[in-house]
């Protein structure tokens with residue numbers, strides 16, 4: 001059985017005062033067995049959030065890391081530093097970083113290797129933009145991202161995948177059930193070709209305008225193991241119903 005995971009990606013949002021939201025999310029989710037919760041605040045808050053979540057089952061993650069273990073990389077953070085701050089996971093290859101910094105699949109893969117070396121689980125993001133979808137190339141594009149981004153040796157112990165169509169991120173326009181199921185099927189097949197049986201248990205999340213109103217239908221899809229949530233993860237009152245929908249979803 002695959003892990004079910006609700007991931008909060010706070011992106012570049014959150015100040016010290018918002019650490020209380022992380023605790024409220026963990027408290028709100030405490031009786032929801034069947035779904036793990038991972039909160040990824042800005043790096044400045046990882047240690048504070050980790051402290052606030054002590055004694056709860058919720059986990060803390062980072063939103064990016066450098067591939068190297070250390071050295072002359074002004075402004076960057078290594079996976080070991082994030083681990084030391086309390087992170088257990090790191091999101092890599094998010095479309096916002098691929099777009100803003102031109103992160104390639106090879107760079108994402110190198111970062112994943114660096115993250116694993118420090119003991120972090122990677123949440124690897126893939127997804128096509130609207131032009132690629134309109135050209136009918138979405139599956140080929142995403143499959144190539146999967147194959148290029150995932151290092152050898154990936155399995156459920158070190159890897160989660162998230163399919164996030166760029167046109168659905170922050171737009172209020174979530175992908176429909178057929179689109180998600182088709183793409184998750186294609187991603188699973190690509191992982192199985194690449195990794196063999198170990199790929200079967202890698203959780204596959206969906207991200208892109210997930211909110212309480214569409215969570216139940218999303219988690220009813222057999223190939224969806226959870227969600228990577230942006231806007232609706234900032235407040236416990238918005239995120240907890242999504243966690244509850246995941247915990248209650250049929251297996």
Ligand SMILES: O=C[C@H](O)COP(=O)(O)O
Pocket residue numbers: 009094164168169170171172207208209210228229230231232
């Ligand atoms: O990482 C999260 C995704 O980019 C989704 O963001 P969103 O839920 O605001 O659409």
